[in-house]
Amino acid sequence: MSMSSIITLTLPGERLFARVATQAATSVADLVTGNARHEPAGRDFSHAFELAVSEAFTNSVTHARENATAQVVKLTFLFEQRQLTVSVHDANDPFTIETPVPDIESFPENGFGLLIIRKVMDRVIYRRDGDSNILSMSKAL
Amino acid sequence: MKFSLDNIDGQLVGIARLEGRLDSSNSKPFQKTFLEWLEKTPLLVFDCSLLEFIDTSGLGAIVGCLRKTLEKKGDLRLAGLNDKVAMVFELTQAKRLFSIFSNRGDAASSFAAEPNPETT
Amino acid sequence: MKTILAFREEEYAWVHETFPCVHPLLLPLCNKPFIEFLIDFAILAGSSGVRILCDGGLDALEQYCEDGSRWGIDLSYASIHPDDSIHTMLGKNRKFCGEERVMIVSGFNFIRYDKRLDYKNLATSRPTGEWAACPGGRITLTGVPAKTALDWTLAELSLMPLDSMASFYRASMEALETGATRYVLPGYGDEPGCAFGRNVVISKSVEIRKPVSIGNNVQLLANTIIGPSAIIGSNVIIDRQSSVESSIVFDNTYIGEHLKVDGRIASGNRLNDPKSGASIAMEDPHLLSGIKKKWDIRSLPRKIVHAVAALGLIAVFFIPFIILWPLLKLGGHWKSTRADFLSERTDATLPLGKVEVDSSSAQAAIAIALSLDRYLWLFRVLTGQLALIGSSPLLAEKTRPDLLLGALTYRPGVFSYAEAEDWPATGGDATIVERFHLAHSNPLSDISLVIKAFINRLQEKSAI
């Protein structure tokens, strides 16, 4: 199927809306997988987006600057050349995606988010655009 | 890399000890140094016991050395190849071109048993 | 009956070091992934469900085996701890085991079995307890036997630990020699001891000495000698005058010219001696060969020939391009995205517009058939930034470690050699055919390959 137009979703930057973000991600992923959504590969594809968006959204909300007014997180979806890309935009301080893998033996509580994103996605690109962070995550069908 | 001359039964044998790696980064200067050795004697031994790694260009360099030695009616013999280096010689069948000895002493004394080469 | 296959990372840690590109449980034995021998045996013993337990990652394995529907069984996965006893493992999988008889195969071992024998009867009738064992693990049965014991001495079953490169080599050779009579092995062959995969190109002068097993997409070039006892994986090229005897060549390996591979395991650019355990990584882009890298001298005439041919193509396709391009562009069927690609020089990138034509209309189909989507790239050949034919351009963010070793492995082109040979255009398959041509092509053969690539694209598009 072809879906080269961009879908945009803007959500308040609050934990409560994480489910809205992940459900949007799974819906879009299901849409592009079409009939394959019931097969293992299709299910993995939409689970990957559910996970990645959940992690990215949580990161955006957790690292939001205090007292920032009208804090929002924007998601864009683009399906092109059999590859789905979701970008998560926020207005937080810059960060890096080159985080070390936490050592599980020391029972870490966090730091897994970007590890998960990198594992389930084919490509993760972070870029700073003016005052916003854009985390683009792509996976080919 | 160390080079020494030994007198073995009246034969002047040059023994070069190769060390570390011989690859594209150092095979050219190696060939230049070799020409200096060759001027001293055409009977040569490469002691490879400290040679850890060799690649195509390193192997090419050693084969080139052999060719130049043979042109001078001498011979280049090898000694003490480690497993990895031996594997490269075997794989490329360069092994067939060389007389290979387990240590430098055997390689050097092997020249003694032969009649004098023609001097150039 | 149910089967549990249990592994501990520590048992196969050596595989990670020696063959890092493959998940140890997928290590190919005679061109068949290790785990499949075990799954075959579980099925032979009458299992309807198989569960794979491991204390390490199973991701790659799961991607390969999926849910087992390929074998007609239920395949599932679970994790264990390295010190779990059989009792604990059964507890952790109580739901899976149910009330049925369970066969537990533990350890990274090669199972010697014979597919002609009736293991199903044996597995249901043997008394509870150990069935076979070796230092690396055992096969155990739990639960009450359904029937009285048969004469089970008839069925051969033994285990061989795969604890080193040497034992892996021995097991592979054993599987090759006992061949398809005992195991289910991949490949086709008219005669026993000779198994070939799909798309194997054999030059006339090649000598094949049984037994051999050859994978998919393999090229055996002139005067090569294959075997006896050669296991050659998929996407492999054995170049002219080389011989492979008593050896294993892994997937995606290029064996250069005039080489003698005897008693070795070659994997990518790594050559291993299973007997001494010695292993050497060739720093050449492909397995050591006598090829002299004289690209700097040869590249100029090549560039001229490519540029002249590109100019010809530009002239020929100017009219179709000038007609179709505006039509498609206006109709929204022509999309161009600009991206940075890796250029031939390792330190530079090359911005290129990648064109995507939506092939729904007739004009679009013609445009694709005529490769007009590549038309603008032809101008890059004139400037020398692209070759007319070479590797598929790679996105700049992709890192290819072997790229640093010199331009021999990568020369971005308008068309790729993989397209000319009609090989799968992505992944390891394409890389290997591109490497071969990058090492062997000359300006003239390049032109004929461009024509081939062009015709392939034409046929492919008209087939759609």
Add this chain to the structure above:
Amino acid sequence: MTISETSKIGIAILSLNGTLDALSAPEFRNNRSVIDPEKTVVVDLQQVDFIDSSGIGAIVSASRQKRQPTGGIVLSCMNDRVRKVFEITNAQKLFHIFDDTIAAVDFAATRQKSAGA
């Protein structure tokens, strides 16, 4: 997410239902049986359809608070999607994972007994 708690032979069984993510993790984290360092807890994940790193983090941190870190929390009945996230983060190494809750309780009870002895 909802948590329902039962108990069997002295082992607390927490059955989670729904999504275990950043929003619902505190609820799990603050559960009384989870906090108690002496108590061995079996967490039944059968009805958990989604877990992310915050969920994993909550379970890992709960486990750290237990007197026996790799035995204080025993997991059961995770589906494939949940299992994958455990694998990605390598957290499966920290837990004993069962496909049956009763078997998990049996295991936890034996562990507790041998630890107490």
